[in-house]
Amino acid sequence: MDGINWHSVFFLLFALVACGFAVAVVVSSNIVRMALYLILSLGATAGLFFLAGADFVGAMQLMIYVGGTLVLLVFGVMLTAQGPFVSMKTRGGDWVLTVLVAGSLLVLLIPASFSIGGWRNSGEAMPEAAVAVQSQPRTSAPLGLGLLGVRVDKLDEGPAELRAGMSGYLLPFEIVSVHLLVVLIGAAYLARSKKRRDTARFET
Amino acid sequence: MSLLTEPVGVSHMMTVGAIMFVAGVVCMATKRNALGVLMGVELVLNGANVNFVALSSNFLRNDAAYSMGLDGQFVALFVIVLAAAEAAVALAITLNFYNNHATVDVDRADELRG
Numbered sequence: 001m002d003g004i005n006w007h008s009v010f011f012l013l014f015a016l017v018a019c020g021f022a023v024a025v026v027v028s029s030n031i032v033r034m035a036l037y038l039i040l041s042l043g044a045t046a047g048l049f050f051l052a053g054a055d056f057v058g059a060m061q062l063m064i065y066v067g068g069t070l071v072l073l074v075f076g077v078m079l080t081a082q083g084p085f086v087s088m089k090t091r092g093g094d095w096v097l098t099v100l101v102a103g104s105l106l107v108l109l110i111p112a113s114f115s116i117g118g119w120r121n122s123g124e125a126m127p128e129a130a131v132a133v134q135s136q137p138r139t140s141a142p143l144g145l146g147l148l149g150v151r152v153d154k155l156d157e158g159p160a161e162l163r164a165g166m167s168g169y170l171l172p173f174e175i176v177s178v179h180l181l182v183v184l185i186g187a188a189y190l191a192r193s194k195k196r197r198d199t200a201r202f203e204t
Numbered sequence: 205m206s207l208l209t210e211p212v213g214v215s216h217m218m219t220v221g222a223i224m225f226v227a228g229v230v231c232m233a234t235k236r237n238a239l240g241v242l243m244g245v246e247l248v249l250n251g252a253n254v255n256f257v258a259l260s261s262n263f264l265r266n267d268a269a270y271s272m273g274l275d276g277q278f279v280a281l282f283v284i285v286l287a288a289a290e291a292a293v294a295l296a297i298t299l300n301f302y303n304n305h306a307t308v309d310v311d312r313a314d315e316l317r318g
Contacts, residue, residue, distance in 0.1 A: 008207060015216070065250075088309055095234060143277060
């Protein structure tokens, strides 16, 4: 009981839930169940982010992905409801071809992720890392300041003349802001109802 | 039992990311429902996000000096926001297609004029 690493135990739990429900999304043919499995998979991924020390990204994953994007997807499922007997089956040949390609991709990716020695964790740095977890500030303030162009986590790196503001993320932040505004207007324009004008013309 | 007693590293996180990525690719390629294709895209982006967060973490590797620092978390945040934007636009297109064709089968979406 003493040798159990609880970080690894929780990692295994969240990883199994995330991967298992990701595969369940693929093999399920009911679109509502696919949405539910996707919610569970992305929620478990937020748990993985918390375990990796990225607490702000994990919270954003829960709020934006699980709370926003998936509610949008579920509404899309409900708004495009098909009859209960409309089945959209994939042909068997497509399944065989896709599983062949995806399986070869998986066979390529997993040994690649274990091939670099620096990515392993032998546990030698764990006591210092545990101390660092206790003494480190949370990541939300450095992330917010980095989005405003000030990297408070890298103040001692790089030459002094480059430190002033080149490593921040102010420009991508502004681009993403404008992008979101454009997407909001464009989505509202695309999804508006056009039927009412036609019926009004027919009625007059 | 070795997984329960050994500390996990970046490699384990990247394995999870690879499995989610491949599941998303299979989902995109085999689903005929347009919303199923969208869910595959979400899975692919999320698998990439797992890799970014794993590489930016200081606690999952021996040589923490070589980790990406907070840059990986910045990229993960941008990916999350862009995935939300992409889902909104793709859902609007899907709803428009459903209004015009009364189906969400992507095999019948060979002409999008409406």
